[in-house]
Amino acid sequence: MEGNLTLDSEGRPFRMLFLEEVRNQVENRFDMLMKLGVAMKTISKTRITLTNKEITQVLILCYFVQKETKILDAPFIQDDFYMNVMDWGKNNILAVALGQELYLWNPVNEDTHRLLRTENLNDPPSSLSWSHDGKTLAVGLLQSHIQLFDAQTRKLINRLEGHHVGANSWNGHILTSGSGKAILNHDVRVRNSLVSRLKAHMSKVCGLKWSITGNLLASGGDDIVVYIWEASRMNSVQFVYRFTTHVAAVKALAWCPYNFEVLASGGGTNDGCIKLWDTQQGTCINSVNTEAQLSLS
Secondary structure (H helix, E strand, C coil): CHHHHHECCCCCECCCCCHHHHHHHHHHCHHHHHHHCCCCCEECCCCEECCHHHHHHHHHHHCCCCCCCCCCCCCCCCCCCCCECEEECCCCCEEEEECCEEEEECCCCCCEEEEEECCCCCCCEEEEEECCCCCEEEEEECCCCEEEEECCCCCEEEEECCCCEEEEEEECCEEEEEECCEEEEEECCCCCCEEEEEECCCCCEEEEEECCCCCEEEEEECCCCEEEEEHHHCCCCCCCEEECCCCCCEEEEEECCCCCCEEEEEECCCCCEEEEEECCCCEEEEEEECCCCCCCC
16 A cells, blocks of 8 residues: 555656646746647746646646657548547557548557458448447448447447448447437347437437436537437437537537536537537536537547
C-alpha cells in the first residue's frame, strides 16, 4: 500500500509540485498555451491568475503529446461526413475502411489484416462499430446490408439485410442501425433479427449512440434534430425528448462517461456547436461554438 501511494507506475518516487512551482511552470509555457487557445482569467505582461482547477487543466495541455506517435497510410479513405469509417474496439484493434476494403490493425504487433473487399464500387463499408466486448464487428455497407464478423476468427457470422447504413450502435446483443429515415433494432442472437423499427426523423439518420447504462438511445439526423429514446419503449414511436436547436445535420453524439444522464451532440459545418443536454430534464446545459464541422464522437 505504501508503495502504491509513494511510487509511480514505473517504481519511481512521485515528484510533488508546490503551488508556486506549478504557477511558474504555467508562466514559462505561456506562449505555447496561447497557441493552444487556453482561456485565462486574467492575463498581463507579468502575471497569470488561475484557480487551482484551471492550473490542473493547463498542465494537462502543457504535457499533452504535441506530435503523432504513429502514422498509418490511408489511401482511398472516404471523405464523407455521413460515413463512420473508423472504430477502435476494446480488444485494441482498429477497424478502418479504405474505399471498398476494410482493414484491421493491431497496434501491439502492428499486424494488418484485410477483412473485407466489396465487389460493388458504389457499396463500400460506410459504418463500422465494435460490440462493447470487442468480440464482434458490425460492418454496414452503404447501399445493401450489415455484415457481422467474429473478431477472433475474422469470419463472417451473420448478415442483416435491407439496409442503407449510415450509423450503428451496440447495446448488449442489440445492434441499432440507421437505414434512411428509419432506426432499426436487431437482436443478433436470432435468425429473424429485426425486433423494432422507429420512424421519426424526416431525413437520413446519421448519428446513433446508446447510453453507457443502456437505457437511452440518442439519434441524430440530417433533419438537424436529436431524439432521445427509451430502451423499454423501442416498439413505440413515442420519443422521450426532441431537441431542435442545431442548425445543421447532427452526427456526433457522445454520452458523458461519469454522468450518465448528460449527452453531447455536435452539428455539421453550418452549425459547428457542441451542445450538452440533461436527458432527465430535457434541457440544454451548455452550447460551445467550435467554428468547425463535428463528425466524430
